[in-house]
Amino acid sequence: MSTREESVLARVALTWLAEPGTRSVHQLVDELGPVSALELLLDGGAPQQELRDSVAARGRAGDARAIAAEALGRGDRLAARVVIPGDDEWPPTVEHLRTLVIPDARSRVDRETAAPLCIWVRGPWPLAEVMERSVAVVGARAATAYGIHVATDLGYGLADREWTVVSGGAFGIDAAAHRGALNAGGPTVAVLACGVDRPYPMGNAALFDRIAETGLLVSEWPPGAEPLRPRFLIRNRVIAAGTRGTVLVEAAARSGATQTTRRAIALRRPTMVVPGPVTSAMSVGAHEILREEPASRLVTGLDQVLEELGRIGEFAPVPRGPERPTDTLDDDARAIVEAMPGRGTVDVEVLAARAGLPIRTVLRKLSLLEELVLVARRGQGYLLLSQAANPKPPRRE
Template sequence: MNGGGEADGANGGARGDEVGRADVGGAGEEYVARAFLTRVLEPGDEVGGRWLRELGAAEVARRVRDGRPQLAGVTDRRWAGLVARARDAEERRDLDIARAAGVRFVCPGDTEWPRQLDDLGDGRPLGLWVRGRPSLRMWALRSVAVVGARACTEYGSHMAATLSAGLAERGWVVVSGGAFGVDGAAHRGALGAGGATVAVLACGVDRPYPRGHTELFTRIAEQGLVIGELPPGEHPTASRFLVRNRVIAALTRGTVVVEAAHRSGSLVTARAARGLGRHTMGVPGPATSGLSGGVHELLRADAVLVTDAAEVVEVVGEMGDLAPVREGPVLPRDLLDPGARQVLAALPGRGAAQVPEIARGAQTTQDDTVARLYELRSLGYVERHGDGWKLTRQAVISVRAKRRRC
């Protein structure tokens, strides 16, 4: 995966440099205008998205920069705020800073643009600032989001890392938000398995947040991708974290929530995935754990319960990508002939029984019962006491184990 992805990613970066230097005309003007507007419009602004759809990025940028004529759908106060932002925006400087940091700007229409993001309609990103060499479009084609609580338990961290490592080993890209807790464990699990991972940030990708994950983001950028909607140097806010989650949901084939309380932001990702027609999955936790309460609500709705990577792939993969059938341990009695098992089951747990009684319980003839009893005796399951037959100690243990399994 890394070989072809790196070539595509490098081409995408080269195109960004070339178009970023274009001052006017065609794709270059639109490209620079979108880079400018990432500094002016907040991520997920559907009003701004409608402007771009109806007028094009270059015209929207011109009007916001000039301050007139005012575009429809916003109050005078909001328009004044956008115009003030536009005065401070320096898209050329942003593109230069990004280029120096090894970051490229990818926008709709580029060959590297993941087309599934278009499902967000007017709320799709104006563009994405991408750090890392692989092709975002190619990696997103076979990706799964793994998200969950920041203050996760050891169980949540273990499940996120194990599940992500399993996905990576199966050739899937793990996408998460780079936060502490489940997100970080998911990224590390994929990296540890030598796999691919993408961190979607709610800030500029040149100054990733949280700072405690600086080393992790460096590793992700070297082995995978760090992406975001905001231009260089931009800081995260609570609203930007929530809006960022729609990108994680849209980018991937499905979202797995490992641990989440009832008000967890990861549930926003799951709901966005469901609204976009993506698969939603949840890893169950203890019924008494508040950190699993949100996951259990998802499962009570229409999310699919998953416990490992094989089950996730069964949901998001191609036809035939089936998880192995789960079965308990094979007991010696499971290897008996069905007729012999029937006779064995007809013997009482305590005391002895005579052949007619055993035959009635096994729903067979007395002759067949006698033959089966001697067969079972040779295998150590029953013993004869006068005219009666009873279970041996070995058989009693086997029967109890069978009942526990049922």
Template sequence: MADEERLARAALTRVLEPGDEAGGQWLRSYGASGLIQRLKEGGELFPRVTSARREGLRGRAVAARPERDLEQARAARARFVCPGDPEWPAQLDDLGHARPIGLWIRGQASLRLWALRSVAVVGSRACTEYGAQMAARLGAGLAERGWVVVSGGAYGVDGAGHRGVLGAGGATVAVLASGVDVPYPRGHHRLLDRIAEQGLLVGELPPGDHPTAYRFIQRNRVIAALTRGTVVVEAACRSGALVTARRAQSLGRHTIGVPGPATSGLSDGVHQLLRGEGVLVTSAAEVVELVGAIGDLAPERRGPVVPRDLLGPQAARVLAVLPATGALTVRDIAHGAATTPDDAVGSLYELQSLGFVERHGDGWQLTRQTTQTVFSSNERW
């Protein structure tokens, strides 16, 4: 991209708010250089633009100092990446007119390469211990499987997910609603610095700019578009994490939720998501099964295998006939198992060799160990 166009885009990050679709249309019509010039002139250039907004945009355009912003970014070891650059993630183009004008990035890795194999993990800021534990486990598990975890660097689920990745030595990206040199929230100053060293800090706002409520909401669209899927861990019905999930869904990405207690208001939003098109997961392996390549299957979940699970159908039926106390004759056992006496005898000798039953005269009964095992876990039968 020509230096003039790059400077104009850097200037526009100070003029247009993130996600401004009207601004995106103007940018496509006039180009960055043409648009910044028209904004500075402040004339009747755009239909349906009020004079108040036109004057506000003009004031921002005149005050923009892109050279200073780029110099400040270099001082913070950050860079400005524009559409068309080798590092630009092409999936952001799915946002259409709401596509970022450019991205300010702090960190050494290539955002484009990392975004190709990434998953968003988002959720409540005021999460429970369960939510923080699940986010950290997902983050670590995804990192161990070679996936990049993208989140917003906030308190609660975001921070827990980032820490889980960092603890596993993995790759993580924090998408900020402020300049990448502005630690927000301030309590995450050290965490964000560590992410910048081991991962990437990404933002649409120029250096020194601060977040607003609107910018947090718009930040979520970038998280959704960058990744193959969004996992929501604990979210109330009005949580911003659900905004990310719904945006991911509208972009054709996977929408995923981690269930919580049915009585927890912090999980109401997740459960609402799961009742729709969201997919329930409880582990990183299940997330990878959804977003990964064909064959990346999560291990089948099943209870512990006990010796009686390995019995053949007839031997299992014979074993089930024997009561907790007392002995039965071969004829009674064969009748109860719906088999012949000869087949019943064969199964009984097999069960005896395995330690399940013992013979007393003409009768057969369970061994003491089998009685304790079978009838102490009666719910399995």
């Protein structure tokens, strides 16, 4: 058995030897483990001629193990970590890529859709926990004001309802969805097609800084990796597989965003599409999906997205952490919980002022919260009980 450290190094090296998603490499890792798989490849023993050739070509550019070690050192200095299968942080949903088969796949990117070998992560949250209850919001870079408006609203609303908004960090819809989520104070995840140390595009640098502080930047590629054109499409399968559902806001015909959406459909994830004016080139891709994919669902706003996400929940419960008792509260009750001090009691008047609610509403909701054993009356005031005290995932140390 190899140590975790050896596995990490091997997986990083393998990702450098062949682009992520390469099925033959993934199979070898399944059979031999990453360390032996790497050895075999470096010894020129890949079973497929194509893979042997590409490994040989890459090998001429440098020593895979040395390059991986260097990347790991660089990651350490950046506080970027590598997550691999078996780690608590490994999001189990990406393994569903094993089942992904794109019908009539002609291009390499449609054939090579294996799960990631490793994921680089930058930011304060455990990856698996944040992705557990996550939605992809994707769309056009050249979005219209309409699309930006809708994506920002959705990002905000989803984060406000404690869904993690996942997108690709691009201009346009991606950035709007991330921003909306940030504005609601929720964690948001940008899945990049380059190293987490040099997120692309540079124009979104301030956004990436905010995401790295309060959400996650993630990538299959090591620090320093460049955002090569094909990588965006390779990356999209992780957005589709890592989330519980995908919402397409605006997309040109046959664009990257429609590709992600079709991946989500092929993975049988709830796939939602926001329509737009038929006169807008930026809605052509959205309408194309709605017309061509019977499994896609037209949605006009947050409520319908939540409904679709709830629907799968019923049939295929996704493994989740311990359920938070505050999950089922309505907005007013949650506002009250959030307005309560972590320690000590609070008066109803003060609570009403903090929560921005009428005293009558606060009293009604407090008796509900008492029944749920989330708060307790103490003398003239109310006390938050410990099980309600943690409505958001803990900040990682």
